[in-house]
Structures are given as structure tokens and as C-alpha cells.
Amino acid sequence: MSSKDEAARVAAGAGDRAQVPLWREEVSFRQAEERYVGRRQFGRFLVLTSAAMFAGNVWIWIRSRMRRMAEVAARPIARVGEIPVGGVKPFDFPTANDPCLLIRRGPDEYVAFEQKCTHLSCAVVYSRERDRLECPCHQGYFSATSGAVLQGPPPRPLPRIRLERQGDELVAVGVKTDTEL
């Protein structure tokens, strides 16, 4: 078949398709055509879903960038010496929906982490004996030094709260997520 014939055939085919609206082609009331998927239809599906996936990923990337760059308001969370060595104090930072734990590991060593497990958001607890944060739901353990995953299903380290000592007060000044560790 010459290319001219081929072009004419394609043009005729395009004309036929133009008469049937796309939605009717996709949702046919004929049982015989209901499950039939043409090559072009399948190609269109692949291209559109890929484009949608790409756009969604770009959107998620932009949002995470914006969240990382957003300035959080520093907030005093505890006074020095308020909790005993090995003790913890829960607090919310940066918003009321982000529960965190302040841990006093040594006489002069304070660390703070987000309390939501990075697996399925259960609340993690501090184990003084083993010096680690433990999630009771699926036995995910995190290092009390860095927040790194020691064991279990959590995919990312616990976000760490950056602390500053201002005179007699401990002030939360920011959140460090895994990519910044």
C-alpha cells in the first residue's frame, strides 16, 4: 500500500472517529465493545496517566520544597532543669498538630523529635533503658541520638527538632527532616 493510500485510509478513519464522541467510544452500551480497547485508546490512556503522574509528582515536590523553606516561629518549650535526666516532656511544634518529645539524655544533653512514627504515625515513646525511641505499633525503633531508623518498617528517620539554649530556656527553632541529616 502506498503512503498516499495509507494517508487516505487514516483520514477516512479519523472522519469515522470524529462522528463518535470520545465518551461514547470509551463507554459503549454494546457488550461486544464494552471491554474492547483499541491501540490508540490504550496509547492515549498511557500518555494521559503518565502525564498525570508526572504532574502529581512535580506538585508534591514543589509542596515539600515550600514546606522546607517555610520559616517556623521559634518557641520556648521548657526551662533548663525542668525535667530529670532520662525524663521526657511532650510539646507541640511547630503547630498544635505536630506532637513532639523533648528528651533529657544527660545532665546537659537535650534532644527533641517529632512523636509521629514515620511508618503509620503512631506515637513513639522514649525507652530510657535502651536509649531509643520505640513505636509500639510495629516495633519500629529510632536512635535517640539522630532519629535514624534502627529497626522495623519506618521508611524515614524521625524529624528532629532543632533546639537552642537561650539563657535559662530551651527554645525550639526549627525542624530537620531526613534529607537534611
Added chain:
Amino acid sequence: MTAGLQFFIDPSRCIGCRSCENACAECETHRGFPMIHVDYIDRPNSIATTPMVCMHCENPTCAQVCPADAIKQNEEGVVLSSLKPRCIACSNCVLACPFGVPKMLTALEQMMKCDMCYDRTSIGKRPMCATVCPSQALAFVSPDEIARQRREVPVNTFRFGAEEVRTKVSMMAPRGVEAVEIDVVDYMWEASS
């Protein structure tokens, strides 16, 4: 499907006995609810009746207007009752059908219609209504047989103004008639009163 057999309706043979309606209502898949009906053709002036089964259009309007994609036409051209999980009981099909066939069963919230007794015809039996019709106004026979038995000729093209509807079920019409022309306005209540 019953090989070679077709459905023919002959309004001139209908005696209004409603056997077809009752036979239809006997079916265990929709017991108590006939999926077909007997129409009076011109009630104020005549007692003439006609049985109305689904005409099984080649391009069924009921399926085209269904917003839930609940009405399907199978490979043999039979337009089936609405699919229960999909039907939203909107009655679009009831309003759209040019023959007035689909019935919305409010109690079931589902549209059910004549499916040419698909459970029977698919295993070689004749539709219930055609088996009981005493005057064979509803006949399910081969085209050769209907040509041999009747003076009338089967017609399966209907024109509603500019809209042409071709159907699987044929209507018996006088010789020379190739398409049944129907002016919808003639049948409107305002026009006849």
C-alpha cells in the same frame, strides 16, 4: 440464541386478552411485574389493542440516554434490563424510549424491561408471550414461515419525524409499506383533545 427465529408483532391480530402480560408476569426473574403491556391504540374511539414488547432497537435510545451506563445491548442485539448495581432509577430511559417500553419499578428503584426472555431464547425456547398468544399477534417464528402464513409484510424501520429507528423486532404492516411513519404530535394529548 434461537437460530433463525425472529419476533413479529401484528397489532391487527391482537384481541386484547392480556395473556402475554400475564405470561410475562409469571417469569420467576420478575414475578408479578409484566415487562410488556397491551396498549389501546385510540381509546376514545375504539377498543383495538396492540401488544407492546421491546423492539430492541439497533441503536437503542434508552441505552444512549442512560447516565449510569446500566443498559446494555448484547452481541445478538437484544437490549437487556438495566444492571441492578448501576441503575440509579432516574427514568431517563422511560422518557426517551419512542415505544414507551421501559418501566421504572419504584419499589425496586430499578428500570426493568422486556429482554426478549433472554433466559429462554438463549437456550432455544420461545419468549413466554409468544408461546401463549392465542391469535399469534406476537409470533416468534422464522421469516420464511411468517412470509408463508401472513398477507402482511414485516417492517422494522420506524420514522419519528427526521429520526429513523431500526429495530430487531418487526411489526407486520400492509404490503407496500417499507417504513412506519409516526408523527409524534398526533399522539399528544393536546393535539387529540
